[in-house]
Amino acid sequence: MNINMLLDVGFIAIMTALSIIPIMILCFNQTLRQDMKSGAAVALGAALAQLAVVLAQTFFGVVAIFYLADIFIASLGIRRIIQIIGACILLYLGLKEFWIKVRDGQQPKKTRRWLTVLLIFLLTLMTTQFEITPYFALFPNEGAAKPGSLLLSISVMFLGLIGGWMLIVLITGTIKYFLSSKWQDYVRYGGGFSLAVYALWLVLGPWIYHVL
Numbered sequence: 001m002n003i004n005m006l007l008d009v010g011f012i013a014i015m016t017a018l019s020i021i022p023i024m025i026l027c028f029n030q031t032l033r034q035d036m037k038s039g040a041a042v043a044l045g046a047a048l049a050q051l052a053v054v055l056a057q058t059f060f061g062v063v064a065i066f067y068l069a070d071i072f073i074a075s076l077g078i079r080r081i082i083q084i085i086g087a088c089i090l091l092y093l094g095l096k097e098f099w100i101k102v103r104d105g106q107q108p109k110k111t112r113r114w115l116t117v118l119l120i121f122l123l124t125l126m127t128t129q130f131e132i133t134p135y136f137a138l139f140p141n142e143g144a145a146k147p148g149s150l151l152l153s154i155s156v157m158f159l160g161l162i163g164g165w166m167l168i169v170l171i172t173g174t175i176k177y178f179l180s181s182k183w184q185d186y187v188r189y190g191g192g193f194s195l196a197v198y199a200l201w202l203v204l205g206p207w208i209y210h211v212l
Contacts, residue, residue: 014164023190031172041113042164044210045120086126097192
């Protein structure tokens with residue numbers, strides 16, 4: 001394990017965190033609507049979901065189970081049903097932004113943060129198509145399989161995921177500081193609209209692709 005590998009792991013983690021656009025929008029809107037702590041709860045839930053996938057990638061046995069489970073679930077159509085349920089939740093959350101106005105003092109009752117973390121964790125897994133790639137395949141001939149190196153790289157990966165998501169929270173918090181409540185509402189409306197469009201695409205996209 002060398003410093004270059006650790007930097008690579010951290011960079012991959014940050015890029016992975018920034019790749020889930022709908023959850024990123026949720027984090028952005030939550031921070032604007034309430035505060036940075038609430039946005040951080042969304043960020044933590046997403047980061048933990050991504051870390052769970054990374055851990056699955058790390059151990060070949062778990063990856064094999066993932067593949068078998070994936071084949072079984074796909075054959076029953078359950079995966080598609082789970083994705084549609086997740087899309088409906090995203091659609092609801094997107095449309096919900098339009099009837100909450102920060103400038104009018106309409107602050108929704110804050111959900112317990114641990115519950116927010118759990119819900120976002122599940123929603124991320126439900127609506128995101130992760131690629132299962134064995135961790136060792138990412139860094140061949142680097143001694144990555146050694147227990148100490150493995151633990152260190154997973155720790156760096158988690159810190160990178162958290163860092164990427166917290167960067168979104170910090171940027172949003174900064175934007176919120178300079179925007180009036182009126183413009184915060186407008187920005188959230190844009191985010192809500194984007195979430196709704198993404199959710200509809202999750203539901204209708206496969207059907208449209210099949211028709212075309």
